[in-house]
Amino acid sequence: MPHVITRHCVGTCDTVCVxxxxxxxIHGPIPHATLRAVPAAExxxxFPGVxxxxxxxxxxxxGACLGQCPVSAIHMDCDVPGELRDDIEVNARFFGRKVR
Ligand code: SF4
Ligand code: SF4
Incomplete structure (x- = not known):
């Protein structure tokens, strides 16, 4: 029962959870160091959509990442709200995994 980052990360993506x-x-399409080098407001x-x-x-x-997210984008997969449940598969697909 893994944790999942939902689309609410978009626009903040501050790498605190990392x-x-x-x-x-925890990974994404842009290297963490590159993200961190850009001021939060920019x-x-x-990086639109990242x-x-x-x-x-x-x-x-x-669960160490859970309380760190400033926009509450992280959930246990069983607790992902209904309108965000597609993000479970999006996380798995990014790594070429199957949803468990
Ligand atoms: S901090 Fe813990 S719960 Fe969060 S992604 Fe890493 S291993 Fe999973
Ligand atoms: S802490 Fe939250 S907003 Fe920041 S990168 Fe992680 S999931 Fe995204």
Whole structure:
């Protein structure tokens, strides 16, 4: 039952969750260092639509990332709100995984 990053990450994408993760299973299409180099206010404009994802096969469900997100974009997969449930598959697909 992995954790999932929903689309609410888009526009913030500050990589705070990355620092919290003990198994380095949070990644996205843009390198973390590149994201961090852009001021927060410009991130959504410079990287439209960009968000991070959690690798469902690597996540150990420790929950360390959950309370760190400033926009509450992270949920356990069983707790992802109905209108965001497609994001479970989006996270898995980013890593070429199947939804468990
Ligand atoms: S729940 Fe733990 S292992 Fe999974 S992504 Fe969050 S910090 Fe990483
Ligand atoms: S902490 Fe939240 S907003 Fe920041 S990168 Fe992680 S999921 Fe996205």
């Amino acid at each position: 620092e919290a993760c003990p198994v380095e299973c 991130r959504g404009v410079r 968000q991070l994802y959690i690798d469902p096969d690597e996540c150990i469900d420790c």
